[in-house]
Amino acid sequence: MRAADELEIRRDIVAACRSMNALGLTQGTSGNISVRLGADLLITPSGLPYDEMRPEDVVRLRPDGTCDGDLKPSSEWRFHRDILQARPEVGAVVHAHPTHATAFAICGRDIPAAHYMVAIAGGPSVRCAPYATFGTEALSRAALAALEDRTCCLLANHGTIATGPTLAKAMWIAVELETLCRQYAAALQVGEPRILPDEEIARVVELFRSYGPRSERTGSRDALP
Numbered sequence: 001m002r003a004a005d006e007l008e009i010r011r012d013i014v015a016a017c018r019s020m021n022a023l024g025l026t027q028g029t030s031g032n033i034s035v036r037l038g039a040d041l042l043i044t045p046s047g048l049p050y051d052e053m054r055p056e057d058v059v060r061l062r063p064d065g066t067c068d069g070d071l072k073p074s075s076e077w078r079f080h081r082d083i084l085q086a087r088p089e090v091g092a093v094v095h096a097h098p099t100h101a102t103a104f105a106i107c108g109r110d111i112p113a114a115h116y117m118v119a120i121a122g123g124p125s126v127r128c129a130p131y132a133t134f135g136t137e138a139l140s141r142a143a144l145a146a147l148e149d150r151t152c153c154l155l156a157n158h159g160t161i162a163t164g165p166t167l168a169k170a171m172w173i174a175v176e177l178e179t180l181c182r183q184y185a186a187a188l189q190v191g192e193p194r195i196l197p198d199e200e201i202a203r204v205v206e207l208f209r210s211y212g213p214r215s216e217r218t219g220s221r222d223a224l225p
Helices: 003-022 077-086 100-105 116-123 137-144 167-190 198-208
Strands: 031-035 040-043 059-061 092-096 152-155 159-164
Touching: 003 031, 003 040, 003 092, 003 167, 031 137, 031 167, 040 077, 040 116, 077 092, 077 137, 077 159, 092 100, 092 167, 100 152, 100 167, 116 152, 116 167, 116 198, 137 152, 152 167, 159 167
Parallel strands: none
Antiparallel strands: 031 040, 031 092, 040 059, 092 159, 152 159
């Protein structure tokens, strides 16, 4: 990959991090983003406020978990690396702590098919992974299990993970997941949500294979995995 291409990805990561704050998906230095770069990955550094982050601050992490430079990778680098290694169709991972999705994660609840947009997850539910300490191998294993045949998941008492073939698609799924959780929370206050059948969600998942954000560079739509 050309140095110019890597720099562009670094700029995209910084822009996405600032967008997460603006959209209310994160606050302070919480959350993190990674993008596949050949056999390596680019990941946000630990403890650096997004408003201060520069493209050169993004850490290039090798598969063995090592990196160069003065900045350390996000404390959650392990599940970023493991997801990208286990899922070749995934090009980017977005981890966030949005309010409504995290509230369901605190309760350890899956998100059912109360709205057809649950199909962004690739199936009839968004699973909630069991709790494990942040940054640990146990959390990585739990996340990988919850993401099986899915594009996103909740992490109990923690937050969310969204994946996509591109950073734009992963960000889109992260935003839609929080919207879905906000709608489900409101519906629970109104009454008993009506859950759509699995066969309907399977139909919508197929329709979603050509649905999503349009690429500014190519003019085509990224396909959901």
